[in-house]
Amino acid sequence: MEKTPQTDPRQSWTFSNSINSEIRRAAATGIYDIRGGGAKRRVPHFDDLLFLGASMSRYPLEGYREKCETSVTLGTRFAKKPIELKIPVTIAGMSFGALSGHAKEALGRGATLAGTSTTTGDGGMTEEERGHSEKLVYQYLPSRYGMNPDDLRRADAIEIVVGQGAKPGGGGMLLGQKITERVAGMRDLPVGIDQRSACRHPDWTGPDDLEIKILEIREITNWEKPIYIKVGGARPYYDVALAVKAGADVVVLDGMQGGTAATQDVFIEHVGQPTLACIRPAVQALQDLGMHREVQLVVSGGIRTGADVAKALALGADAVAIGTAALIALGDNDPKWEAEYQKLGSTTGAYDDWHEGRDPAGITTQDPELMQRLDPVAAGRRLRNYLNVLTLECQTLARACGHNHVHNLEPEDLCALTMEAAAMAQVPLAGTNWYPGKPGF
């Protein structure tokens, strides 16, 4: 007898295997999922933009022959000693505590070799980091762990963290297993307890207060240090305008693909805007205030390639910052640890339980044995190499567009592959001279 044809088993898009696994995990534990990293969902990104390149109306620069400058100066508005960087790529703030001392040292080494800055994080400034970072940005965070005037004065710039892209409006939680004696000592907390990083500053509440806070920090540091204000990608136009009003020398704008050491997955995936959507409103705010290029804009959140760097600059940023990509360059999620990732229930490229302190790569851990797996000298060289590649790629694209400085890249060099990207980046959809929301259409 002929078999009756059967419809293939149909998986629900709404209730996918991934969603169902999270429902089962939640039902078993009663606790939301905490993880590291940034948004993993697909959002419009720099991949959705293309450079047009030179043509009849403009001519390119000769690769390998004609100079294309990459230097950037940050903090020219008020600071007596602005930061001069060789390349427009900086290392974003990541804490000692979330990262091992070796990892912080490697970040400092790599950044210094490449001629750029690195940044502390929650938990204060370590000697490894200061000692190996020619230019070090000291984060001023709500928790104020390890904050002291001596470190403020030996920093090269100070970054007041209002928010970050992975969790605008959220604080953090460093779980007890990473609170070793050294980490606890720096944070004035007992060993082994879960350490909460506050979501708002303890002694100011809005931009008017922040303006006075910045005055205090400048008075303590003799008006020498550039003051950055870091905001998550929430309301970029108004946040940037208010940061300028509060007296920032530099605004750091972190989109939702920007990473975190440990935050609820629901927060990472559902709060904030994609990096691509944040840049144009931020630049518009600076332009409206007559502050574009006077207050520098550093963009972070999902920067991976020299193309991403070039596109961020073309949209109006002065520099970018990398975090997750820097960790991958150091050795995070390397396939050589696949067997160990599998033992932890993960796989290469997906490992994000950085808060648990069991990182096989020895980067997001305080475990003495695991930490030894990362050679800070070799990892620093890998980071230097990676930063060099980002810079070379960015230069290549700038030359192709006819620019002798990467800062001469402009929105007119770009087109968009999708309607969403065209709307967010405010550059024409490929093959048209139109983007959604463009006046006159």
Next chain:
Amino acid sequence: MTTTLDMTATDLRAVNTTLQAAAKAQANEAYVITNPRGSHAMACGLDGPLNVTIKGSTGYYCAGMNKEATVTVEGSAGPGVAENMMSGIVTIEGDASQYAGATGHGGLLNIKGNASSRCGISMKGIDIVVHGNIGHMSAFMAQKGNLVVLGDAGDALGDSLYEARLFVRGSVKSLGADCIEKEMRPEHIETLKVLLEKAGADAKPEEFKRYGSARKLYNFNIDHADEY
């Protein structure tokens, strides 16, 4: 020798530059600041032994991040007085606004009048003595150090407290999450005695109650979710 700086003739930058240089010189000199007119960030970032008297009230962040210096405000202080103080003594003869002694790591903040809300927020080792009352949410997430209150405390005292010790002589309107009354043991009486003497406070240690962390929120537990 005492040097007087008149802020009708000397701007904030010049005042702080002078004080910071004198502190750094370790000369233990005395300065008097007249006509402060509520200026912000006065006498901040001092890093050495120095005696500063401010004749009048100050704005935000007076004596911020102080190290070793002795700063006296002969008036009231605006928000964030002695924030992130490391050591030394800061005395406020009048009242202190919000966030007094916020995130302070060490030294003594002596407030002769009342302190507003969030006094000692996130304190990390500082000693704070308030001769009057303190406002709501004081010692929120306080990590280390001692907060002594001769008067009453407002709502949610010591919310999400870590290891800081709170001593209150008067009433406490309410305790915050994970903050409980604790036994006053001999070592606490001794600590309190020393602090009261140092602050020139007319009170006996035995008159105080001690509050501290129940330590139930130190590690996340879903069964405690209703506490937040």
